[in-house]
Amino acid sequence: MAYADDYTLNELMVVAASRELRDGDLIFIGVGTAGRAFTVAVGIPIAAARLAQETHAPNLAIYWNNLLSPDLSQIPPRLTQHHLTTWPTSAQLHNCSDKNDMLSRRLFDVSFDSAPQVDRYGNLNITAIGDYRHPKPRLIGCLAQTDHFAYVKRPIVLTDLKKRTFVEKVDFITSVGHLNGGKSREEAGLYPGGPWRVITDKAIFGFNEKSKEMEILSIHPGVTLDQVLAEMSFRPLTPDSIPSTESPTTEQVRLIREAIDPNHILLVA
Amino acid sequence: MAYADDYTLNELMVVAASRELRDGDLIFIGVGTAGRAFTVAVGIPIAAARLAQETHAPNLAIYWNNLLSPDLSQIPPRLTQHHLTTWPTSAQLHNCSDKNDMLSRRLFDVSFDSAPQVDRYGNLNITAIGDYRHPKPRLIGCLAQTDHFAYVKRPIVLTDLKKRTFVEKVDFITSVGHLNGGKSREEAGLYPGGPWRVITDKAIFGFNEKSKEMEILSIHPGVTLDQVLAEMSFRPLTPDSIPSTESPTTEQVRLIREAIDPNHILLVA
Amino acid sequence: MKSKLVSMAEAAALVPSGSSIAIGGSIIRRSPVALIRELIRQGKKDFTVLAYPAGFTTDMLAGAGALKRVEAVYEGLFQFGQSYNFRRGVEAGVIDIRDFSEVAMAARFRAAASGLPFMPTDALLGTGMAANNPEQIREITCPFTGRRLHAVEPANPDFTLLHGYIGDEYGNVQFPLVRDADDLDPVFAKGAKRLIVTVEKIVPHSEILKNPNLTYIPHVWVEAIVEAPFGAHPLSCDGYYDEDEEHMYYYQACSKPGNFAEYADRYIYGTKDHWDYLAKALTPERIFALSAR
């Protein structure tokens, strides 16, 4: 197993996300808009899932855009409605109750979420910045991101590190993470669990087992701790010795480029 | 409009039931087993619905055996599974939640029910005779008959008059009628309504507006009050002057024989 | 995706005596009869059966002395009459029974499918079912309207046993487009803890991919899938074959007077597996006569 010298940041993020996926996992992938938001919400997660299928997790399945177990070896050339409607898949969950019930029955192992605000305890805000009744700006609402954090076993936040994104406390709790830390999540009546990893363009974070504060697990090759901290409005837990994020292997890079996203449908920005 | 001289008791019951149906009604017809039970639970109600469509209620629709608005001009030659599966119908309500939701949302106007025990206040028992935990005999359960009496606006009980059927008090309340009379039904939390008519082979009953006791509305031609009371374990309210049940017209009899049930699929016993 | 295709004997072996089992289909349609026969053959017993309308399979378990309790909306054999083995058990106090109306029982399965600890319903107000079952039916008050309601407990069986039409080895199971009611099979499947499905035919995965809108049981819900042609016989499988009236009359002729053993010796204990059963219960001529055409 040789590590690659030549890889993009997106490829590193795909590989990092892929390593968090286990064989047999059922993975909920959300929807993204366009450009970077699409790459982060959809492109990297789908590529990571496919990479995991091709390497260590052949029995992993995804749910995306009403498709359960779409054939990831047949990613369509464009993602307009008709291509989605006709993508070969094991099941088109046209009855949205099926997806909602699968969420609330806790059948999903992993979800990928991104948000304009993430706080120290992994709470997310995609609803409103500032005063909820007079926000600036009003954001997109909730979608299923609330449900992901309520029910999914190992939610992964995948978002770029930015000072205005990583805030001490979210203005509005759309998705309950570890709430106020410690046992506060369970005390509010939620299932144990909560966000598992935060994968960014500069570093990967987890949550301290006891305090539930965000803590750095690894920093990407070539990035310094100061550069990480400069993009955060709070100081995460910082172990004395921080490993470097494992680089992609040459085989992983080859798979991404040749088999998974040769037409640049997924990693668009 | 000429009354028929020549008609069967089943034809009289079909016509009597048909007269209770109104244009635009949505009617729930249950399932029956075989022989007389089938005729009473299924045959007479379907024939009545069709007769109403052909006469005064062209916009009436039925739900029967998962079929919503089956084409009653195309009643199949037999009622085995495959004939039911392929009966032309507006909607095959294959999702049983649709039927249940239509019930609990109170979308049905009329239901037809029969039972081995009916009491003075129109409560039904199709579950158990005697002690519920050691019944003799155990009956068939509940089906949707509970739901009919809870939600349908004008349930019609259609059953033959028998002393062991028309009892002072049912051994077990499967379907809540007027419970203990007066306002007791509403006080138990149920919607107003409850059973509307009881159509039997000897007489037709309603329920007193105030006391909610069963009362005789009409007695079939050729039957005496004593013959009616002899087949009941309780004495229903008996007005001083009891009309005779209106006979079928020659046109109604013709429709039943020539258009509705020429092959004797419905009125089998 | 992992293959979940197993033999009927292997599937039945997964289900221990004493389990609670939801049985799909309805009275005399599309129940996993071959799987129930195999459970009886393997000597499994003490089952709690959850059904929507129960029917033939429940009565067979009662006849075999393998039935401890039933929670359902109906027990009987529709045009073939009473469920005699079941009735005798209830009348003797040997089989415990929990009655629910269709709306209420469906609410219980919906609660399970949604992972909810209860479902509200107003279907059972004033009934004998509520009066006799305070364990599973409790009075609550609507926090918005103040209306009196019941909470019903979710239906959470240990195993869910269904018979379906076509499926692939991974456990994706599809409907035919022309069909009768699905009963609560899709809801049972969605709420299942451990789901075993028998199907008329195993098809290549590529066939499934062609009509993903017909997949009502996606592979991720399934633990084991078994190929069992005529797996609902003597019941019907809508779109595939009709109920076998002759066989049902024979079943009732045995069951009514208490001779279920005669039936069982011939068709359950006297057959070593599903293929042997089919050989004894059907002729080619009969197969063609019953098949939907």
Place this chain on the structure above:
Amino acid sequence: MKSKLVSMAEAAALVPSGSSIAIGGSIIRRSPVALIRELIRQGKKDFTVLAYPAGFTTDMLAGAGALKRVEAVYEGLFQFGQSYNFRRGVEAGVIDIRDFSEVAMAARFRAAASGLPFMPTDALLGTGMAANNPEQIREITCPFTGRRLHAVEPANPDFTLLHGYIGDEYGNVQFPLVRDADDLDPVFAKGAKRLIVTVEKIVPHSEILKNPNLTYIPHVWVEAIVEAPFGAHPLSCDGYYDEDEEHMYYYQACSKPGNFAEYADRYIYGTKDHWDYLAKALTPERIFALSAR
């Protein structure tokens, strides 16, 4: 059966200003856009919109100053970006907003469809949505487990507006077999008080009878049905046509800087009916380019 076929103008005339309306479809798919355009043309306003994910139609109502309140899981235009007219209204405090997660909003529509006065859910525990909406989200305790839950109020809009595929004059509406998600359209329809459906095509009743399993809206639920080819344009109608990207970019080019009036003058107030709209918004070449093939 009674014919319920009416014109678009007649259908829109049924809906008074101030109504609460559930709008079907999802963001940029299969919403009754032509009907919403007609509501705006008729000067109707003060609407409360209930949706699953809201999208283009809600943003048009906001742009037209006809939107008072939204209850939904999302507001935006997916790959076309933000819902600018809506956002400005919320930021200015002109549009009231009630946020729900997908599981919670679906529970509200399910409650309505089942005629229940509330639905339990554990999706909103600890969230800002619950903290800000005690009117519709109340804490309850499970009578079986003692677990803390919320009761959510049913979604009971005055009118339900859907766009569908084919239907007959009586109001029976059918799916195509190959399609994307139904969103909550079937649940919306089932729970509707007054249901208006626009469809791509009115077909003879005899066509409906051929595939009754594809009927997702039976005639008994429907008050009015309208034929509206490309009735979801510029959105997609899965199986029929794709979203019209050029049109959407123009819409956003107007809406982002606050020039919705330019768009509306051209495509809503500047067109006298749906046919006139189609003539102005589409060419034959464009129709063929967008059509699913």
